Amino acid sequence: xxxxxxxxxxxxLIVGLLISLMPFLWMLAxxxxxxxxxxLYPPKWVPAIFQWKNxxxxxxxxxxxxxxxxxxxxxxxxMIGELVTASMVxxxxxxLRFRGKNFLFWLVLSSMxxxxxxxxxxxxxxxxxxxxVDTLKPLILPSFLGGGAFYIxxxxxxxxxxxKELDEAAKIDGCSPLRIYWHIILPLSKPALATVAVFSFIxxxxxxxxxxxxxxxxxxxTLAIGLKWFQGQYGTNYHLLMAAATLALIPVMxxxxxxxxxxVRGISMTGLKT
Amino acid sequence: MIKLKNNIKxxxxxxxxxxxxxxxxxxxxAGSMIASIYLSFxxxxxIGDSSWVGFENYRTILSDDPRFWKSIYNTAYYxxxxxxxxxxxxxxxxxxxxxxxxxxxxxxxxxYLPVVTSGVATAILWSWIFNPxxxxxxxxxxxxxxxxxxWLLSEVWSKPAFILMSLWGIGGSMIIFLAGLQSIPExxxxxxxxDGANWWHKFRHITVPMLSPTxxxxxxxxxxxxxQIFTSAFVITNGGPADSxxxxxxxxxxxxxxxxxxGYASALAWILFIIIFMFTFIQFRFAKRWVHxxxxx
Numbered sequence: 001x002x003x004x005x006x007x008x009x010x011x012x013l014i015v016g017l018l019i020s021l022m023p024f025l026w027m028l029a030x031x032x033x034x035x036x037x038x039x040l041y042p043p044k045w046v047p048a049i050f051q052w053k054n055x056x057x058x059x060x061x062x063x064x065x066x067x068x069x070x071x072x073x074x075x076x077x078x079m080i081g082e083l084v085t086a087s088m089v090x091x092x093x094x095x096l097r098f099r100g101k102n103f104l105f106w107l108v109l110s111s112m113x114x115x116x117x118x119x120x121x122x123x124x125x126x127x128x129x130x131x132x133v134d135t136l137k138p139l140i141l142p143s144f145l146g147g148g149a150f151y152i153x154x155x156x157x158x159x160x161x162x163x164k165e166l167d168e169a170a171k172i173d174g175c176s177p178l179r180i181y182w183h184i185i186l187p188l189s190k191p192a193l194a195t196v197a198v199f200s201f202i203x204x205x206x207x208x209x210x211x212x213x214x215x216x217x218x219x220x221x222t223l224a225i226g227l228k229w230f231q232g233q234y235g236t237n238y239h240l241l242m243a244a245a246t247l248a249l250i251p252v253m254x255x256x257x258x259x260x261x262x263x264v265r266g267i268s269m270t271g272l273k274t
Numbered sequence: 275m276i277k278l279k280n281n282i283k284x285x286x287x288x289x290x291x292x293x294x295x296x297x298x299x300x301x302x303x304a305g306s307m308i309a310s311i312y313l314s315f316x317x318x319x320x321i322g323d324s325s326w327v328g329f330e331n332y333r334t335i336l337s338d339d340p341r342f343w344k345s346i347y348n349t350a351y352y353x354x355x356x357x358x359x360x361x362x363x364x365x366x367x368x369x370x371x372x373x374x375x376x377x378x379x380x381x382x383x384x385x386y387l388p389v390v391t392s393g394v395a396t397a398i399l400w401s402w403i404f405n406p407x408x409x410x411x412x413x414x415x416x417x418x419x420x421x422x423x424x425w426l427l428s429e430v431w432s433k434p435a436f437i438l439m440s441l442w443g444i445g446g447s448m449i450i451f452l453a454g455l456q457s458i459p460e461x462x463x464x465x466x467x468x469d470g471a472n473w474w475h476k477f478r479h480i481t482v483p484m485l486s487p488t489x490x491x492x493x494x495x496x497x498x499x500x501x502q503i504f505t506s507a508f509v510i511t512n513g514g515p516a517d518s519x520x521x522x523x524x525x526x527x528x529x530x531x532x533x534x535x536x537g538y539a540s541a542l543a544w545i546l547f548i549i550i551f552m553f554t555f556i557q558f559r560f561a562k563r564w565v566h567x568x569x570x571x
Contacts, residue, residue, distance in 0.1 A: 009370050013381055016367065020385055020442065026410060027399055043413050085294040097281070098288030108295070111303055115502055115550055117526055117543045119306035121313065121536055126301075145298025152295060177287040206392040208505045213531060227394045228509060238402060245395030252390050260383055 031055070031242035038238045054243040061240060064247075066219055067226035070136060074211075074222060075204040077140045082147030082200045083193060089146050090155035091181045095167060105156075112149040124213060134216045139207075143200075151196045158192035159185060195262040201255055205248075223248050314540035324537065331541035342542070344517050345525040346549075349501055351433055352521065356440040357496040361489065364444040368451035369481075382452070386445035397506040400439050401426060426511055429518040436519060439506060447492045454488030455481070486565040494557050501550055522546055 025045075030038055031054055033047040058064055092098075093105050127138040146152060162185060170180045186193070208224040215221050227248065230241035289296070314331055318324030335342050367385065371378050388396070403410045404425040412422030423431040462480050471479070482489075504523040507513065513520035513528075526546065530539035 089292045089295040092288045092291035096288040098285040118547045122306040122309035146295030
């Protein structure tokens with residue numbers, strides 16, 4: 001390939017990247033500014049003095065520790081629930097034969113197209129009747145009931161690619177399907193499980209609407225809602241908000257960097273075979 | 275005899291292992307759908323009594339509710355511009371990155387980063403960037419001599435602002451396109467080259483058809499997703515100015531959780547479902563004309 005074209009491509013990609021990353025850089029820069037510096041025009045890219053104390057102040061001005069604790073609880077519980085139940089359900093659809101399997105799997109697929117708003121209100125009423133509003137339970141329970149069609153679909157596609165001979169050998173040795181699932185399929189599915197784990201982490205860490213609907217008191221709020229608290233009636237504490245947002249971004253970025261290849265694999269698994 | 279016993283055993287295990295999903299489906303999906311249809315025929319307001327009102331909610335929505343139609347217009351405006359633009363942009367990026375350039379992993383990571391950022395933080399960040407007098411965007415536009423509009427404070431420019439925000443997240447579709455591009459067999463391009471095809475021919479006759487299932491997926495998911503835009507509108511504009519960013523799900527949320535008109539909101543939810551279903555159905559119908567599912571073998 002001509003060198004000229006290769007360089008041009010790099011140029012275009014880098015320009016696009018700078019445009020894409022500029023908001024992030026702005027976020028980082030603003031998080032280290034003094035309140036007065038935020039509103040400066042022309043915009044100031046580098047703060048006069050790096051206000052590292054912003055990162056301390058955010059812990060005092062809102063109960064950030066509580067928000068993070070709640071978010072961590074919800075995220076980890078949901079990840080566990082989704083990994084276990086989605087893989088179990090996917091295994092049944094991939095490996096076992098039972099009456100009505102195809103119809104049920106078609107139901108799984110169709111439910112992916114259902115807008116959440118249709119079921120949102122009755123589910124809210126259900127949880128309200130149970131007295132679970134303003135607890136973390138409504139945020140966690142659905143993950144233990146299959147965790148969503150997307151993960152079931154992804155894992156099922158992956159499981160079908162594992163050779164059946166392994167199952168059969170185990171069956172001859174007298175293993176029940178449950179044991180085959182646990183001892184054979186799961187260990188071989190680490191990439192797919194990692195993908196689900198990563199997607200799940202990010203989805204729950206950033207979830208806004210569900211906590212918004214179910215959580216009322218301050219002690220129960222999650223990080224996503226907490227960030228909105230910097231947006232006051234009389235103006236927004238941008239420098240503190242950006243510090244908190246940067247903080248909230250760090251776990252996600254770490255997970256993403258570490259598990260990047262699983263992301264791509266996971267998306268390509270579902271994006272193509274539909 | 276053993277075969278029958280095995281069949282029964284497999285059936286039992288099958289249902290046992292899908293039971294979490296089955297229970298969830300019955301309660302949270304099937305049951306909720308039935309409950310929400312029922313609700314949509316009542317005038318329940320969360321406290322006090324309710325009564326059956328038949329199609330009254332639907333009638334009101336369709337003939338007596340201008341904000342409903344505004345929200346449909348806003349959502350359609352946003353969806354039918356943001357989705358094609360986003361798809362084209364992400365396809366272009368994917369094509370560029372597929373050219374065996376080194377450092378592809380780095381590009382991929384950073385382009386995808388906006389997608390994994392918290393929606394709330396992103397929204398507030400962008401609301402600042404769009405600030406008419408002090409924000410980054412108008413500053414940059416000013417540098418090249420353009421007097422930037424009022425963006426989120428203007429009825430005309432608020433939706434374009436949201437569209438621009440959505441373009442920031444094209445890394446998601448880009449990765450899907452990239453995966454699709456990388457699954458096109460090299461053989462096809464090589465034999466085309468031997469036949470004397472230039473890059474346009476290759477693109478039009480190999481890339482586009484072979485990529486069409488992926489493109490279809492991106493468009494379908496894009497439409498379904500864009501129709502449900504909520505967080506950014508809720509956080510930044512709350513539907514303003516003058517309802518110009520009152521998107522459908524935001525309007526639904528207001529009816530359900532601010533005005534507590536549960537029956538009405540349920541009717542709104544079902545209308546949304548019907549609309550999305552219709553568009554997805556239409557897309558599937560048209561798919562037969564342009565989506566190629568041929569495989570090499």
